[in-house]
Amino acid sequence: MVLPWRSRGGRRAERRNLSTSGDTSVVKIKVPAQLRSSKIELVQSPRAPLTPRDAVEICRRLENATAREENAECLEIVSKIKNLAKDNGETNKKCLLQYSVVSELTSCFQRFASTREEHAPLLEEVLSVITSWLPLNRTEGFSKMGSTASLKTLVRFLNAPDAKTRQNAVFCIREVIAIDKRFVYALTDIEGAFEGLIKIIKDSVSTSSTKASIMAIYRIISCDNKTASKLVNLGLVALIAEMIVNNAEKSVCERCLVVLNVVCDNEQSREDVLGNALIVPLIVKKILRVSDLATQCSVSIxxxxxxxxxDHLLVEALQVGAFEKLLVVLQVGCEEKTKERASELLRNLNRCRNEMENTNCVDSSMHLKNVKKSF
Incomplete structure (x- = not known):
């Protein structure tokens, strides 16, 4: 048996530990020449976890470098923080979070976002670190990402060519606007914000970024209903219909229905929703097919x-089986508000069906000519 601190020849190994502040420990071991051409073998040992003293020192250095606007030094420190968070995973991360590293990172982002000079590499690196630690909406200092300068930079990254940068930006925007309505209003005043969120969905950067963009849109419309018409003009309704048809993931479909439900609160936007021939059959099909929340939203829409x-919508809904679906909704049970709306729809659907049977005539223009795909 060869002990770890001895060579095969029985000689005592020469050990040199370079472990400081999370750096790699390196062990020098002499081995017989017949086994290796080189007489020195470097063996990596586990990295030492970050100590509170090291975390405080890192935060202090970043704070000072930010105050001096030392781009290169800040980038070096942020990269080190990123690497430390990878090593020893949650241990280093908890230590850094405990000693307010988020506050220093967001201060750095805000400071360099406010300058006229270009600091994209540094800002992207800071954003990458912050995003990897989300959610941080209750963490001290994260609200600095809601400053006007920070939001403008996030919107710029939202429209950047790099997919990873765009994804990080939409993740951060989703979390920031969830903190305070003020940040929602600030975001809506920034040129390119709506276009960036819609483009994330159109380009299908990733499923997670699509979900984040949908939720950001939901929070924006929920806070300011007037924004619904702007987003609808950018093609939001058509995008939602397309995602419901093509995306098999239930969570995406659920989020789409939640957004469509708040869009329908805006009178002008309802006209655009009604103008899409796929909406009614899609909504009816999703009742009892996705989740309880999706069913509630579908009935509400x-x-x-x-x-x-x-009555025009009632005839269209009857043709795609809304009457039977709503009956089942009442039978299986649902929340009180959904029950009331389903009952009201059923009464009017029944009235409309009786009128159609009595007249034995249905306007041919009410058929769904644009439906070319089974759902």
Whole structure:
């Protein structure tokens, strides 16, 4: 048996430990010449976890470098923080978070985002570190990402050519606007914000970024209903319909229905929703097919559209099986508000069906000519 601190020849190994502040420990071991051409073998040992003293020192250095606007030094420190978070995983991360590294990182981002000079590599690196630690909405200092300068930089990254940068930006925006409505209003005033969020969905950067963009849009519309018409003009309704048709992931479909539900609260946007021939059959098909929340949203959307469009929508809904679906919704049970809306829709659907049977006539223009795909 060869002990780890001895060579095969029985000689005592020469050990040199370079482990400081999370650096790699290197062990020099002499081995017989017949086994290796080189007489020195470097063996990596586990990295030492970060100590509170080291974390405080790192934060202090970053704070000072940010105050002096030393781009290169800040980039070096941020890269070190990123590497430390990878080593010993949660241990180093918890230590860094405990000693307010997020506050220093967001201060750095805000400071360099406010300058006229170009600091994209540094800002992208800071954003990468912050994003890898999300959610941070309750962490001290994270609200600095909601400053005007920081949001403008995030929107610029949202429209950047690099997919990873765009993904990090939309993740951060989603978290920031969840903290305070003020940040939502600040974001809506920035040129290119809506276009960037819509483009994330159109380009299908990744499933996670699509979800983040949808949730950001939901929070924006929920806070300011007037923004719905702007987003609809950018093609939001058509995008939602396309995602519901093509995306098999339930969580994406659920988020789409949640957004469509708040869009229908805006009178002008309801007209655009009704103008899409796929919406009604898609909504009816998703009742009881995705989740309880999706069913609630689907019933709510139908109810809101019916209140605006009256019997024309009822005829269209009857043709795609809404009456039977709503009956089942009441039978299996649902929340009180959904139950009331489903009951009201059923009464009017039944009335409409009786009128159609009595007249034995259905306007051919009400058939869904644009539906070319089974759902």
């Amino acid at each position: 139908l109810w809101k559209l019916w209140r605006k469009n009256n």
